[in-house]
Amino acid sequence: xxxxxxxxxxxxxxxxxxxxxxxxxxxxxxxxxxxxxxxxxxxxxxxxxxxxxxxxxxxxxxxxxxxxxxxxxxxxxxxxxxxxxxxxxxxxxxxxxxxxxxxxxxxxxxxxxxxxxxxxxxxxxxxxxxxxxxxxxxxxxxxxxxxxxxxxxxxxxxxxxxxxxxxxxxxxxxxxxxxxxxxxxxxxxxxxxxxxxxxxxxxxxxxxxxxxxxxxxxxxxxxxxxxxxxxxxxxxxxxxxxxxxxxxxxxxxxxxxxxxxxx
Amino acid sequence: xxxxxxxxxxxxxxxxxxxxxxxxxxxxxxxxxxxxxxxxxxxxxxxxxxxxxxxxxxxxxxxxxxxxxxxxxxxxxxxxxxxxxxxxxxxxxxxxxxxxxxxxxxxxxxxxxxxxxxxxxxxxxxxxxxxxxxxxxxxxxxxxxxxxxxxxxxxxxxxxxxxxxxxxxxxxxxxxxxxxxxxxxxxxxxxxxxxxxxxxxxxxxxxxxxxxxxxxxxxxxxxxxxxxxxxxxxxxxxxxxxxxxxxxxxxxxxxxxxxxxxxxxxxxxxxxxxxxxxxxxxxx
Numbered sequence: 201x202x203x204x205x206x207x208x209x210x211x212x213x214x215x216x217x218x219x220x221x222x223x224x225x226x227x228x229x230x231x232x233x234x235x236x237x238x239x240x241x242x243x244x245x246x247x248x249x250x251x252x253x254x255x256x257x258x259x260x261x262x263x264x265x266x267x268x269x270x271x272x273x274x275x276x277x278x279x280x281x282x283x284x285x286x287x288x289x290x291x292x293x294x295x296x297x298x299x300x301x302x303x304x305x306x307x308x309x310x311x312x313x314x315x316x317x318x319x320x321x322x323x324x325x326x327x328x329x330x331x332x333x334x335x336x337x338x339x340x341x342x343x344x345x346x347x348x349x350x351x352x353x354x355x356x357x358x359x360x361x362x363x364x365x366x367x368x369x370x371x372x373x374x375x376x377x378x379x380x381x382x383x384x385x386x387x388x389x390x391x392x393x394x395x396x397x398x399x400x401x402x403x404x405x406x407x408x409x410x411x412x413x414x415x416x417x418x419x420x421x422x423x424x425x426x427x428x429x430x431x432x433x434x435x436x437x438x439x440x441x442x443x444x445x446x447x448x449x450x451x452x453x454x455x456x457x458x459x460x461x462x463x
Numbered sequence: 464x465x466x467x468x469x470x471x472x473x474x475x476x477x478x479x480x481x482x483x484x485x486x487x488x489x490x491x492x493x494x495x496x497x498x499x500x501x502x503x504x505x506x507x508x509x510x511x512x513x514x515x516x517x518x519x520x521x522x523x524x525x526x527x528x529x530x531x532x533x534x535x536x537x538x539x540x541x542x543x544x545x546x547x548x549x550x551x552x553x554x555x556x557x558x559x560x561x562x563x564x565x566x567x568x569x570x571x572x573x574x575x576x577x578x579x580x581x582x583x584x585x586x587x588x589x590x591x592x593x594x595x596x597x598x599x600x601x602x603x604x605x606x607x608x609x610x611x612x613x614x615x616x617x618x619x620x621x622x623x624x625x626x627x628x629x630x631x632x633x634x635x636x637x638x639x640x641x642x643x644x645x646x647x648x649x650x651x652x653x654x655x656x657x658x659x660x661x662x663x664x665x666x667x668x669x670x671x672x673x674x675x676x677x678x679x680x681x682x683x684x685x686x687x688x689x690x691x692x693x694x695x696x697x698x699x700x701x702x703x704x705x706x707x708x709x710x711x712x713x714x715x716x717x718x719x720x721x722x723x724x725x726x727x728x729x730x731x732x733x734x735x736x737x738x739x740x741x742x743x744x745x746x747x
Contacts, residue, residue, distance in 0.1 A: 261638055284644040295635035299657045299738045308653070312643045340737050 210234040210270070211364050211396045212258060217267035219253055219422075226421035227253045231267070233415065233424065235364070235398055240390060242407035242414045243400045244453065246461050250422020251400045255366050258398065259289045272363040285309055285360030290367040294349035296341040296356075302328070303337040306355045313360070324359060330389060331355045347378035354386070358393065365390075367399045371406070383410060384437060391434055404457060408449045409441060416453065418460035425460050428453055522707040527714065530707035538696065538708075542715055545678055545692035548606060549723070552613030553674040557667055559614075560621025564659075567622070568629040578626075585619040589677060593684035609681045609692075616677030617670040624669075628662025629655050661739050664731040671723045679716065693719075 217231040228250040235241050243251040256262040257269060260282065271282045288309075296305045303324060310320040328334055331351040341349055350370055357365060371379045387410060390397055401407050407414045408430055415427045430449050432440060440446055504524045510516075511523040518526060531538065563581070567574045593612050600608040632654050640650045682694035693712050700708040735742040 259642055261641055284642075287642070289638070289642050291635055291638065293635050295633075295639050297636060297654070297657070299660075308639075309643050312640075312645050312649055312653070342738060342740075 208237055210236050211239075211272050212398075213268075213270040214254070214258070215268045215270075217254070217257065217269060218265045219250065219257065219262075220265040228257075228264070229421035229423045231422075231424060235396060237396055238394055239413060240387075240397045240399065240411045242411040243398065243417060244402065244404065244407045244414055244457065245417030245422075246419055246457075247402065248422070249417040249419040249460070251417050252368050253422065254417075255289075255368050255398060255400050258364070259287055259366050261289070284313060286363045288357035288360060288362035288365050290350075290353050290357045290365070290370045292369050292372060294341070294346075294353040296349060296352055298341050300340075301337065302333060302339050302341070302344070302352050305341070305352055306359050309356060309360050320359075324355075327355045327359050330358075330392070332385065345378075347374055347382055350374065350382060351385075354389070358389070358395075361393075362395065365395050365397045367397060369400055369402065372402075379406075380438065386410070387434065387436060404450055404453045405441075408446060408453055409436065414453055416456045416460050418463050425463065426456050428456060519704055519706050522710060526707045527710040530705075531711040531714070534708055534711065538693075538711060538715055541691060541693045541696045541712065542719060544606075545675075545682070545694065545716070546719060548609045548613060548692065549674045549678040549719075552610050552678060553617055553671050553723075555610070555614045556617035556621045556670045556674060560618055560666065560670070561625050561663065563618075563622045564625025564629055564663075567626050574626075581619065581622055584615065589616050590680060590684055593681055597685050605685050609678055609685060612681035612684075613674045613677035616680075617674040620669040620673065621663075621666045624662045624666025625659060628659025628666075631662065632658040661735060661741060664727075664734060668724065668727045668731065671727045672720060675716075675720045675723060 212233075212235045214231050214233040217228055217233075218226070219228040220226050231250075231254060233241075233254070243254060245251050253262065257264050258271065260271065271287060273286045274280060274282045297308065300308065306324050306327060307317065307320055310323070311317075325334075325337070328337055331354055333348065333351055333355065336344070336348070336352075341352070344352065353370070371382060374382065383406065399407070399410060411430055412434075413427060413429050415424055417423065418425045428449070432443075432445055432449070507521075508523045508525060511521055522530075563577075567577055567581075589612055592615075593608075596611050597605060597608040600611070636654055636658070637650075640654050645653065678692070679694040682692050683698065693716050696712040697709050697716075700706070700712065732742050
């Protein structure tokens, strides 16, 4: 996973991206970011640095003001839009439909794409088992804990086998014990599926534990001020959090983040 | 999976209590209601006899019951008439309210165009336009006039709640639909409509009781002999000073209103049972 072949074209490429809100606020300025297949990239920064905005632009949920973006499966020249399901998004909130069971929530992206229930069933059962919710297909979101809801949200994101998985502080609302467990499970999932992840967070520890590249952003205007590679090998487990290597990386990232907040 | 699950069983929803348990619970819950009603009737009966109140002012419950038994076929016929008009007006209000709500939420300009007039319709007292409506449909078709008037009263809560509901879909869920490039129809079918359902059902409950009130008031306004519903029975009995029959008709009207309310509540509970907070009650 860690040795990237630089010849491979990036899954997603942002070039000179600007985002200016109608009220004049500059959310992003001159953003350049290439994400390569199989990477786990964290966007780290203080609030207001535009990291969530960058992710929403990547997902196509909001437009950009200037610059170019190349999404997976998209061809600007030939006017081909990204296929729904090629890009998945895990939001800060689980954003589950309260009137649908766990099964139907995970089925939703496939249903919208026209897949029949019977056709989708094996895939949904498989993905629910992968996120550790095998027995909960018939439950409703309100019956689940916060961590389990987030697992359903991740299952829904992965069910379409996305080429790019975008995650916007998905574990921020969870308690630390749940967060550690679910982070580790996310890493196993990422390794098993070989997907590409962009993960937005404001936690230094979370970013070092998860990613092989950390992009640090600063606010006003939102911009990238540096990036740090984390070359520790996967699989990483709870033991990784105790290594000197982990501590060193946390220090390094913290220093960069401090600079980001001072600038 | 190290997390604790609050759900009692994974696959199967918490099973509803077994039949005898549920029946016992229902009886237990209905107990105080029935007791209060019986006490009220008993006090009424005793007071009327003790104070020697004239039956033309306040007849005792036993006399009302006797009247109800004596005039049962007549009262039931009147009920059928009123019920027919009310239910038809209510169903028309539900259908037109939902369709109107859909229309209004299609575009901001449509809303600007129609919403003030919908409110104007709502604030115009129905009693004031009743004579006009009755004239328009003609005295040989009073039932149609009554239906239109009852519909007018029941329509607005249906419309207002549908509009509110269709606009209330959660922002995050809308993002999910955008992400998967859901079509306008898919967005409506899989997000807006289910999100609006609790609002629509609340609207339907309000509309159902308003349809009863509207139907009865319209019948009063339509007046002499042109209609044959419960309201007419009350008017007619009043002029004949048959006060016990007045009360009998009144009781039947209340029971009918209650039945409608109970029925709409049942539908609401059925449709929202598994997910909406309003129907989850004490469990959790």
